Amino acid sequence: MIAATKDAKNLNIAYIGGGSRGWAWGLMSDLATESELGGTVRLYDINKQAAENNAKIGESLKGRVDVVSSWNYEASDSLQQALTGADFIVISILPGTFDEMHSDVHLPEEYGIYQSVGDTAGPGGLVRALRTIPIYAELAEQIRDYAPDAWVINYTNPMTLCTRTLYEVFPGIKAIGCCHEVFGTQKLLTHVVEELLGEPAPDRREIKVNVLGINHFTWLDKASYKQHDLIPLYREFVDRHFQDGFEAKGTGNWLNDHFASAQRVKFDLFRKYGVIAAAGDRHLAEFMPHSWYLKDKETVHSWKFGLTTVDWRKSNKVRLEEQGSKLASGEEAFELKPTGEEGVEMIKALLGMTELVTNVNMPNTGQMDDLPLGAVVETNAVFGRDAVQPIHAGKLPPALHAHIARHVYNQEAILRAALDKDRSEALRAFQNDPLVSLSPDQAEELFDRMLANTKAYLPGWE
Structure with missing residues (x-):
């Protein structure tokens, strides 16, 4: 303790x-x-x-x-x-x-599969x-x-x-x-407050939300600011900005920022399901069927987000290494x-110095309905002295819950495959992913090529 x-x-x-x-x-x-x-x-x-x-x-x-x-x-x-x-x-x-x-990101492009x-x-x-x-x-x-x-x-x-x-x-x-994606959606909701309530944009922590889902495929079915229910206001905000998207002043443009978007995927998912998608567009798109947002580069461009290339990550790594050497010297x-981020606030709360409510990923002990117990889900939790207690978040609308459940069961299969070094189980999970819109033979060919490119990190696999 x-x-x-x-x-x-x-x-x-x-x-x-x-x-x-x-x-x-x-x-x-x-x-x-x-x-x-x-x-x-x-x-x-x-x-x-x-x-x-x-x-x-x-x-x-x-x-x-x-x-x-x-x-x-x-x-x-x-x-x-x-x-x-x-x-x-x-x-x-x-x-x-x-x-x-x-290999993870770009080899699938040879098969028409794009990942952001x-x-x-x-x-x-x-x-x-x-x-x-x-x-x-x-x-x-x-x-x-x-x-x-x-x-x-x-x-x-x-x-x-x-x-x-x-x-x-x-x-x-x-x-x-811990993941900061929900924070970004709270920040977006501060602009809803600013635009539709005519108040200065508040601190994102003043936006109270109910979080439910899995990491990077996270949702808000309740959102409020003071006495205001933000769900109907968000619907109006989406209708205003759906076609052109929304980017706050000073945040950069999705065309020249590898991590930015114009929120159009988020807006489209709200129109489809009636709850607020709480991750960034680049993540959300990867959980949906291949044809929706990632069919090809033109489709991605039309939804106003980008494909973050690994070449950019490599060049950025070199830049950061150079900066690290200068800082160290x-x-x-x-x-x-x-x-x-809230890591330091979490430490203080776990020491009993304060109390904190924030979103975390933890095994499901009942905080999300109709998902397997033990599977890791993302909801709010209360932090106190040496304790983190997940808050019951409920269940998403049935059509959306079906997408969540598919990924949860796939993740459980991936866990078993990795721990058991079971190629067949891993292949089944691979073929079951919504982005892998290939024939079984093509999917297996891609899977084997990708596995070969990461074999140094798969000890014991045949």
Whole structure:
């Protein structure tokens, strides 16, 4: 029971994937500006040099006038060293390399299958899961052996199956999967308030929502601001902006931002089902039938979102590596930027310092109706001292629930296939994905080619 007696100024955080140039830097920034917490962050990464660079960056924050907390940063030599004595564990890793991800995303294009992200659903998401699940199975065993009482905050995709694997291998784990996609939809709803109620756009936390679904295929069937029901207002907002889409001022344009969209997929799904799709368009499109939004590049363009290429990710990685070297050497100063993530707020709530209600991914214990118990779902939960209690969210409309259930059962099949190294089970899940609109023979050919390209991460597969 770490939160009952733990000194909030003497915490131990293990960061798995601590060589990250995105999530790790963000955590450093958020911790630096939280005066009520302090302690040691142990950074572990298979790329030891990257973790050592991040330790130098973290240590460089000491003594700065804009830093209000005291943290020590260390690069750990082993996973065991990072985990031992940890109060909290943050996991943010890249399962494989961008070469494997290039196959995940772009090889299916030879078969007419386009993916806007390729890390959760579709053929890319499935193959990524097959190489990620063994890694997470090992992490679960290590956490069980060296930090069984720690709270685990996972940011890695595929979020659902990463979290599901942790609980499957170590049922006593205290783990949550965290995703910011719902935050973006709350932010969109602040523009509904601004445009239709004539009030200044509020903080997104003032938008109260009921969250239900699975990660990246998440929905809101209730949304309110003060005394206002936002569902009918959102319907009017969608009608106003459906044709041209909506992009808030200062947010960039979907044509020149790899992660932006004009919300047209989100608007179309609201028209179809009457509830608010709460993930970004790039993710939502991958859960729906192939012909809807990802039939070809022209179709994608008409819905005003983009296909994020792995070549861009590779070039961005080089840029971030160069920046990391400059930050570690002191050639460039580390800029504190609030991430908008809630990891630090979660830590405070789990220590009993505050209470928090937010969306998380956890095994279904009844918070979502008519879905298998144990399957990981995304709903709101109440955080308190050493406890996270999911809130009952109900059930989505029948036509939409059918889509959700299909993916849930497919994810369970992928989990079993990965743990059992069962090619036949994995192939059945692959062929059952809505984006894989191929003949059985074509699907198997693509599956085998993708599997061959990731075989280095599939130990024991025949």
